Amino acid sequence: MVFSLAATPISLLSLQPRLIVLEWVIERVNGRAISNAIPSKDDSMSNSDYKLLPFRWKVTASFWINPSNSYGFRSDSVVSVIVEAAGTWDKETSFEVFKYMGVTSRKAGRYDRFNVISWGSYRAGVIAVTYIWYTGDTIIETDTLLNTFYKWSLNGEPGRMDVQNIMTHEFGHWCGLDDLYDDKDYWLTMYGYASLGEIYKRSLGLGDILGLRAVYGG
Numbered sequence: 565m566v567f568s569l570a571a572t573p574i575s576l577l578s579l580q581p582r583l584i585v586l587e588w589v590i591e592r593v594n595g596r597a598i599s600n601a602i603p604s605k606d607d608s609m610s611n612s613d614y615k616l617l618p619f620r621w622k623v624t625a626s627f628w629i630n631p632s633n634s635y636g637f638r639s640d641s642v643v644s645v646i647v648e649a650a651g652t653w654d655k656e657t658s659f660e661v662f663k664y665m666g667v668t669s670r671k672a673g674r675y676d677r678f679n680v681i682s683w684g685s686y687r688a689g690v691i692a693v694t695y696i697w698y699t700g701d702t703i704i705e706t707d708t709l710l711n712t713f714y715k716w717s718l719n720g721e722p723g724r725m726d727v728q729n730i731m732t733h734e735f736g737h738w739c740g741l742d743d744l745y746d747d748k749d750y751w752l753t754m755y756g757y758a759s760l761g762e763i764y765k766r767s768l769g770l771g772d773i774l775g776l777r778a779v780y781g782g
């Protein structure tokens with residue numbers, strides 16, 4: 565369904581949702597005290613770690629994509645990798661977590677009752693930002709902004725952020741999962757740092773799936 569602001573019931577407007585901003589930072593390679601606790605091999609299918617946010621969607625999260633970009637990507641190519649990222653979560657539970665609605669010219673980061681993914685300007689060091697508006701334990705709106713400070717790629721090119729890799733992580737926040745910052749959680753999708761050219765977060769680990777099912781069931 566398409567929301568119309570004019571048709572928004574007044575009771576929804578009076579909810580006065582709170583906003584939390586989850587910033588996903590680029591890995592501080594030189595700034596981190598230790599990195600030797602990162603497992604040398606991908607152990608994500610035996611790592612059951614996850615952390616839940618204190619709020620969640622109670623209904624399917626319908627989302628719109630603003631594919632406008634300065635990287636020369638075709639709109640349908642942008643849509644394709646983002647829908648793929650959402651589907652990576654959706655196929656692990658019987659609940660319909662996400663529903664792609666179409667393209668939009670709306671921007672992420674504004675409370676307008678549209679769940680929007682778009683590029684936009686943000687400060688250096690932050691790859692992407694997920695905005696969550698909520699009341700109590702219920703999410704009302706979620707947006708994700710991809711930071712134009714960085715170069716992006718649709719196919720994991722070195723020196724660029726991979727859209728599908730980053731969006732799979734960000735959709736984890738939409739699912740109600742929080743970041744993990746311990747080195748031992750490096751190989752999970754919800755690990756809170758990322759690197760240029762990285763694509764391993766496109767696929768979920770055990771902890772990511774267990775966290776999803778803790779929210780939505782199996």
Ligand SMILES: [Zn+2]
Nearest residue numbers: 587588743756
């Ligand atoms: Zn994150």
